[in-house]
Amino acid sequence: MASSQLKAIIDGFRSRPPLNLTIQESRAQFERLTAILPLPPDVKVDLVDANGVPAAWIRTANSVEDKVLYFLHGGGYNTGSIKTHTEMVSRFCRVSGFRALLIDYRLAPEHPFPAGLEDALAAYRWLLGQGIAPSRIIIAGDSAGGGLTLATLVALRDAGDPLPTAAVCMSPWVDMEALGDSMQTNAATDPLIQREGILEMAAMYLGRADPRNPLAAPLYADPTGLPPLLIQAGGAETLQSDSTRFADKAKAAGVDVTLEIWDEMIHVWQVFAIMLPEGQEAIERIAEFMRERVP
Secondary structure, X not given: OOXXXXXXXXXXXXXXXXXXXXXXXXXXXXXXXXXXXXXXXXXXXEEEEEOOEEEXXXXXXXXXXXXXXXXXXXXXXXXXXXXHHHHHHHHHHHHXXXXXXXXXXXXXXXXOOXXXXXXXXXXXXXXXXXXXXXXXXXXXXXXXXXHHHHHHHHHHHHHXXXXXXXXXXXXXXXXXXXXOOHHHHXXXXXXXXXXXXXXXXXXXXXXXXXXXXXXXXXXXXXOOOOOOEEEEEEOOOOOHHHXXXXXXXXXXXXXXXXXXXXXXXXXXHHHHOOOOHHHHHHHHHHHHHHHHHOO
């Protein structure tokens, strides 16, 4: 049975009046909401330039320099930033012993596909140029960042670049057309995402690109040769079918995939770990996977 904290979070989202915000206002609101999350004093954030991509190294007291989590934030490809995801990413650092590189890739609609992917590739290649072995890197992302994680892996593979040793996707968005069954079956239980909103964000991100371009919608990519994947999705979220469909396709291609559907959980519930016990439990499970892949 889900915690009382989950119910409070869902009730909070459902009680909000509908807002008609511009993209700039949405970005500012996201940063304001996450700015109130306290960071422990041992969390260090060092801004860097990663091949022209704004980025930040995030460390905690137990972070090891040669274990790197390369993190791509969510936000529908049009919101989100280093600031919005520092608190959650610092939790991964604390429980895994990794340090993290979190980037600010360019956002739509000002910078539609493939701008964000180009930035993700450039920053990863910068990481390799710093002397970090691919076998010591895990790439991860949430929501749109989860889809971008998979697209980055496919693009790196196709370009002949060395791949990270593993990947983690939290509630990944991989279908620009929102065709999964859970878009309907979970519509009543998801307080955050509905099909109409997905299609609006997809239109901003795609510009003139084909919605089935495999580097924009990794559901249509050939996953052959991708590294081991851990995918977590919520049992109550409309994007659940994105995870299950991609996992099925990757398994059929011979990829080592661990798919976890967490009962009653909503979209990217891990981001609420500061107040939600299931969020912290999911982060600890991911950290376990990370330590197994990079001892």
